[in-house]
Amino acid sequence: MKNVFKMALIALLIVGCKNKIEPADVAKLNGYWEIEKVDLPDGEDKNFKINESYDFFAMKNNEGIRKKVMPQLDGTFIVNDSYENVLVRFEDEKAYLDYSTDFAKWTEELITLTDDELVVKNEEKKEYHYKRTGPINLTGNGEKIK
Template sequence: MKNVLKLAIVALLVIGCKQKVVPADIAKLNGYWEIEKVDVADGEDKNYKVNENFDYFEIKNNQGFRKKVKPQLDGTFIVNDTYENVKVRFEKEAVFLDYSTDFAKWSEELVKLTDEELVVKNEENKKYHYKKTGAINITENGETTK
């Protein structure tokens, strides 16, 4: 009985400590994000070691866009004209990113958002884990610059 009580207390602490995304957090979404892994519902997770593309978000007043950008070794990015409109929607206890293009509309739930980590879940229950990143800039001697 004591073990059950201890387990219940730990479970409540874990549930109570779950990070909730609030409107003030949305500004953290702005910038470059590199995908690290995808959690798939059937358990076959996919880890990304190297990424050719980053996601760039620019959100203001809960509206903006997301673009795919390709980092270059000199600190620049290759960018095309393709983008997705994004609207942030708060619904009950959840936050959603509603995307739209001329061809499609879809939503992802914003599961976690910190200064360094982004997790979104799509309608297929796949969780996409991103880390905040920036430009890659390698000097002539092969050292990474800041």
């Protein structure tokens, strides 16, 4: 009987600790995100030590854009005119990012969204883990600019 109670308590903790994403959390997407790793469906991880580009989100009222930007050492970014329209959709206690361009449409499930962490899962069951980042801002001697 004790084991049943222990297992029920563990199950409650696991379900209770799940990070539910609320509509008010969508604003946390705004800004620059750097990919850290991809969890593949076969259990392997692909880690990213250095990234040449970041994902930049600009969201308002559950819609906006995602754009790839390339950080430069002087704190600026190289950008182009390409971007993806993004719509945040809430359905069945889950949150989704619906992307669209002139050429394609796709969806990712929003797994985790905090001030510093973003995790999304695509239709191929790959989980993309991002950390919040920003401009590099290095001076000529390698010191960070405030």
